[in-house]
Amino acid sequence: MSRIAYVNGRYIRHADAGVSIDDRAFLFADGIYEVIEVFGGELIDETGHLARLERSARELRLNLPAGEGALRLILRELVARNRVTDGHVYLQVTRGAARRDHVFPRAGTPATLVAFAHRGDRAAAEAKAQAGIKVISMPDIRWKRPDIKTTSLLPNVLAKQQAREAGAYEAWLIDSKGYVTEGASSNAWIVDEEGALVTHPADSAILSGITRARLLQIAAAKGLRVIERAFTLDEAFAAREAFISGATTLVMPVVALDGRKIGSGAPGSVALGLRAVFHDFAPASP
Incomplete structure (x- = not known):
């Protein structure tokens, strides 16, 4: 067909x-x-x-x-x-x-x-989530309005290509102050040492993801603490878990960043738990 x-x-x-x-x-x-x-x-x-x-x-x-x-x-x-x-x-x-x-x-x-x-391929996506993904970090060289979902994605393309060549799935972009903004095509999250979910606030520095917004709702329903603030690479290295979110990835656990293990080096229970219930909360339009 x-x-x-x-x-x-x-x-x-x-x-x-x-x-x-x-x-x-x-x-x-x-x-x-x-x-x-x-x-x-x-x-x-x-x-x-x-x-x-x-x-x-x-x-x-x-x-x-x-x-x-x-x-x-x-x-x-x-x-x-x-x-x-x-x-x-x-x-x-x-x-x-x-x-x-x-x-x-x-x-x-x-x-x-x-x-x-x-x-x-739903089965392939689930297999990837169960294995987890690797990410790299690189400077955020995008224009100052990534909150607008424009087709001007050349910096994102270059970041994705660099990640691919490094054997990673995604690149986390780092601003001039050393904070993670988001991924080249996803929002970035960590689960800190106290078990709180941390993600960059939805300001003009990131794209306000629709999947991200849904995860905030799910976290609230599950009684998970969420802190919307910028976090550093050092905080990510010290985190219990990390994951990315987006319409094409849903919740995808991150197991390594710049070649260093995140947490145990395996997908964490928080990320996998959020992924498992995502479609129970996300409204479907037939």
Whole structure:
């Protein structure tokens, strides 16, 4: 079966999908995006993702080409047409195609809307979580507004590649004061020596993850103490556990950082416990 994508009002074969070479995403990375998990054929935390899409658009003064209701219909149609039971849907909006100029195109230029869906391997993801992942640290060289989910991800790409070449799964980014901000494509967490969950506050230094927000809710329901503050690498090395969170990873235990074991060097009970109950708390949109 051919994969089906959505491009500006049309459902077409993924292999045939395309946009103009004048599109602002191609020329300036002038666009925003969201990735939503599909679990059991249902969209997870869809409302939060679409709310963040609207916020990103507002921060960039970008007009969304479709309302929330229409976007929900498009996403469901993609899940159905691609027969995705477990996987993800990707949604991207750009400022559209116009003559190359740094300033915004003239008013009325249609925005570009692209979306697609792909299947995931739930068993492989669970196996990775049971084994845990390795991360490395590196300086955070991104622009000062990573809280906006833009398509301008070159520093993140470089960080991910450096992690891959080091035999790690993720890179934790370190700010100029020596604090961990977040991962290249995830939020960063530790469980400190007292058993509290510590994660960077959702300010302009990090992307406010939808999965992160759900984990805060789950932790509260489970009676786990959470401290939203920045933490250092030394604190991470001394932690009982560490993990990352995101729509594509959910809760993924970290067992090593820069070649040093975290805790026992095996996935911890807090991370695995949060992962095990995540879908009991995360609302699914059929």
